[in-house]
Amino acid sequence: MGIQEIATVTGLSKATVSRALRGLPSVAETTVDHVRRVADELGYVPSSAAAGLATGRQRAVGVVVPVIDRWFYAKAIGGVDVELRRAGYDLVLYNLGGPGGDRDRAFRRSMLRHRVDALVLLSLVLDETERSELELTRHPMIVIGGPAPGLRNVGVDDVAVAATAVGHLLGLGHRRIAYVGGQDEAGMNVAVPFRRRDGFLDAMAAAGLEVPRSWLADGRFSFAGGAAAGAVLLAESASERPTAVFCASDEMALGVLLAARRLGLRVPGELSVIGIDGHEYGAAVGLTTIAQDPEAQGRVAARAVLAEVDGARPGVVPPAAATLVVRGTTGVPAG
């Protein structure tokens, strides 16, 4: 049940069958029809391995993620997938498995096996060894979310996003603004949290506002972490605590909201909260946020590497969109 069988049944040569099956020009229409029909009848299933060997193209791209079970990554993978499917490419997933997974082996063993024609890296920072090993394969590469030295990057401008958030809060009259961010031990690009925090600090400084160290809280980029950070941040008396909290992710913002509720704080009366992401849950609870579209970012990244695989020069990728979505959790500070 290879191309050969079809050839013998139709009385054609393997070459012609191959051409017909791939829809190449310069094959008689009748021939194409015939070949297709016979292929169907025989239940022909092409072998990507053979095609890959012959052409050097695997028609597959690798997507490398720190972990999968995170809103951003899952959405981005979905976006990449859409474009790959459209182009007839398969998606092979390389999950680094968080801090626990032994990255090294994953890298060497699989990613370098010529199984894919290109790589999309999600929020990854590679060390020197990893970088050079990957470069070795000469594959087109791009990273989503967070700049990586020497690689093309698609993602929002984190500094600008932070500035937008602060601007919104400032505009409402807030002056006492705290930040919840921190490192995501699950492996998010370390640059992202820093850039958001710096963007926050810069914007505050530009407004002549000082931020006490204790107002730079660590929410570990998770719901539970946000709740914990919020509990600490909001424990003090009304005059001592912030009137607004800017969270570097919606999940943390949701956590802060939970903490506020537990403390009986009215939102947005006594506390305003703004996040980043555009998480579905945020919409449901009315969370104000700077929404980004990881799926779109995934699509853009996929198109970029696909183009490169097809020989295009690695064009410049513009920053991804991020839009302020004002909902119910931000308002004018009380008093």
Place this chain on the structure above:
Amino acid sequence: MGIQEIATVTGLSKATVSRALRGLPSVAETTVDHVRRVADELGYVPSSAAAGLATGRQRAVGVVVPVIDRWFYAKAIGGVDVELRRAGYDLVLYNLGGPGGDRDRAFRRSMLRHRVDALVLLSLVLDETERSELELTRHPMIVIGGPAPGLRNVGVDDVAVAATAVGHLLGLGHRRIAYVGGQDEAGMNVAVPFRRRDGFLDAMAAAGLEVPRSWLADGRFSFAGGAAAGAVLLAESASERPTAVFCASDEMALGVLLAARRLGLRVPGELSVIGIDGHEYGAAVGLTTIAQDPEAQGRVAARAVLAEVDGARPGVVPPAAATLVVRGTTGVPAG
């Protein structure tokens, strides 16, 4: 930069190099060392296509999901991935892309391309055509979550899970219990919601309790859907509304909780809520639930197909664990 180069450099034959590289026995240790070193120096990268062609084994398994950005699927993929990586297999992801994605093409074009040695299907029901096309490839297959005719299945016993939940509520003294379930249009196995609902109904009937039709609400298996269903369910007066709600997923339970809060209902005083899953968010808000472990299910599924690929007979897979986790959202009904 293939096996050939290494052969010429070392003065050995391709065969020996191949053996050495794969760590086969009956190769002199010195030879192995030499080959390995030269391979490293040359920056040798094996070609999975060539190996696959020669052996007929791709060292990859496909994972088919309705959508990726769902708690259960993401976790399960992670579990599958762990085992695959351990076995040196790659994971190729087939995302059906929900109701929008054109399933047909996805199926025929990719999954059948001999790119993988086995398939793990997540919560999928296949129609006849799909089934027969897949069978055609003679690949080991298994489905996670929800029974599928003619295929091995790993997952919790949904009927038993529902009975456990109802039992918990009954034990607390509840008699007026509503159910939030419904179809997940994103493509969850249609059987799962039905089995949970039937399990609920059966358990209620066994306790001599009747459930009004309006207390079988549709939460679309999402947070927002749960909130909407909850809003309707809880809108009536205290004597008319249920004292407890059993949700077929934690996400919906979270939504119901939100609805309850918006209506000012005390939990668990005026309303008890129990879910299914063991979602992280549930833990943070203190949601009582029947926890399952999709990652473990993924691991089990992966091991099962891997064993089959290695020639083992398709053994029986026992039902996955599901454990009642009592937290703060369920309690004795007021009054």
Place this chain on the structure above:
DNA sequence: GTGAAAGCGCTAACAA
């Protein structure tokens, strides 16, 4: 518009 033949990079008998 179609065919013949070489070869992609590796593995697997079978010898030696």
Place this chain on the structure above:
DNA sequence: TTGTTAGCGCTTTCAC
């Protein structure tokens, strides 16, 4: 322990 020899199933010149 190592080498020789065929392929695996497809694509791709180069002829016809």
